[in-house]
Amino acid sequence: MSDRTVNDLGCVPAELPYFHTVGIGAGPANLSLAALFESATTERIALFDAAPGPSWHADLLYSGVRMQTGWLKDLVSLVDPRHKLTFHNYLVTTGRLYALLNAQFDAIPRIEYQRYLAWAAEQIGNISYSSRIDRVSFGEGGFTVHSDGKPLARSEHLVLGVGTRPMLPAYLGGLPADQVFIADGLAARLDAMRADTEAPVAVIGAGQTGIECVFRLLGAGFTDISWFGRHQWFQSIDDSPIANDIYRPQHVDYMQELTRTTRRQLIADHKLTGDALTPGALRALYQANYDGMLELGRYPVTLLPHRDVTSGERDGNDIVLRCTSPERREEYRFRHVVVAAGREATPLPLDDELRERIDLDDENEMIVESDFSVRWKGMNGHKIYALGASRYSHGLTNAGLTLLPVRAARVVNSMFGTHIYQVRDELSPVRW
Template identity: 30%
Template structure:
């Protein structure tokens, strides 16, 4: 896996594996393949210019919502040198972290851990490469490999060839239709037009938000709660606007958390689609539109103190839907039309800026793979995360982070990264090259 030259064009060379994106999912796969001594020619393409994990939500005081033991490797091999505990040891902070008496490091520290691991794989990743398409390469009537087309930061197109492809490109911000054409990326610098950003760009725009006047945060989940508290600390007046009736606590109880275990993936996958969907709905409040209870307590205390002081610095506009949004040319902000869901009352509110904490959608793979559609069966993704292809197409197409409907709620999270990486690595190598090959094959077949 070492010594592969930087991406300069396909030049007829066919890699064993190419990866789209180099976030935690494909990083975990890179680690698994290296530790298996798989001997594959591998290269990853990452749109960002460096490794970063949710960089614009690394807020002061924000903590992980899962245990540090669910790092890139520990569930697969606790002795790996890429574990979070070894990272702490190498940084000289292991005893200090133990003194914190917590399983939940800060989000900034976990990002630093991931970056520390990623730095060991710089030779396998081309940063600043935006993949635009995956195309079949025909040899007679067969498709033994694919061409991955990408653009660099200067807009120059590059490409490479690979027998297998794994897409771990993450998600794109979900923007409500009423804000179409208004959203821009936060830069932290003043620019023309109203400031409407997605939470994905929050920290980059925080300075501008602090000067914008009253801010509307649209949403009622974890990101909305964290952004509200951060803006409150910056002295910004905020309205939380949401369709829901109240902030709901995340269910992190032990039995509920078992839906994120690796064994549960195999169980869920083996069920009929309708039963899978029922279970996903039943456990929806373990991950979506919910907030850590300590944040709910902190926000409630803020609003209670407002009542004590008889002030209205912040507003909580639950059971309200934004039905229209437009720039307010006179005041330089935005006008939002809010419809009350209890009675249908319509009110208009003026804001200096809007932050959309409205979640994400995971469809990047659909656009990238559009040229491959004639070679896909349209059936369900396999248990090993491989898309089914028609006879004659032997190129392997794998998905990471876009298989929630078949593999469960953990698919978009960090919880199963080591096991999923192991399963894909076994599929790519046929289980060969592993120091604990038989044990790994048995573990995989048992799920």
């Protein structure tokens, strides 16, 4: 059924295996769901993932990169702190608790979080890797998931947890892939790029991935790096107490009471609470840049805020980027261009018949209810849950890791029509 499985589901028999729930994707969102599901019921859940094994942004797991969420916000703790798959239990059972504590991290390494996910996946009953679900159909009895034209399993309910994928802007399409590539491809190309560390390199994108690419290039010895951002300055996350109150269950509930128009406006206003640089990252870059200036006599990194890159073309061995700023147009030449400017939703593998049943809003997006179920026609008790498509219904928590177990608990409660898990959020001084 797959090249590698955790508690292998085995070969597909003539009668397809039937599960209460099938989840597409085995990233943090569906791992959290499966962990709470298996603790709540004897029913079976199965996850299918295209990756060959447990993986989470594997191409961006640079040494020194830290998480943007605290370690208590793991797969289960906010709902069930006694669960066996807490991050705390991971540290204890793998013998690394004291080492991590004594390292005195302000935020845990991203590589550590990836290892935690792999550890958790090994203890979840049915995860099939190397199983890319390319079609989901619906018929009598429920959903059927298919891979490479073959049905793999059937289920009563379906959970979509496929997340997002990096994108290369259209204005850079058609340029040489060894010179213009997404951030996820930087690690694989660094050795070849090191042949000339004085060659100019551009990083496009003012978010956390962008600055991580700048640090990676600096660490590899590159001395002519230009970092482009569209905003007036490179912005850090607002980590104030009131900003963090947005990432609470009670605020998610508050968002449900608002009209879609109001929600969209508020979510745009909330951007700097989540879609920005880790606190301290800019200070670290400025210090590293100053150190580089002392050694080279000039800054190795040039920051170019308020530039909107609009086009690129090849000219000899170089890539020419054109951009606009408020009052002028500019042109720059680079040997390599690293794109860290945004992600897009991974296409959902629903077949045409099922896709036509999905109810869409005025923005042509799926309508996601308060329990994260998708509104669709002819469900007859069978539910589809979307764990990555509720940004404009539930807020920025939808895209991050902060409230994973809260969302998973509400999905489990919805599936079984009872409050198996209690989500308590009290003692707030804020009245939204």
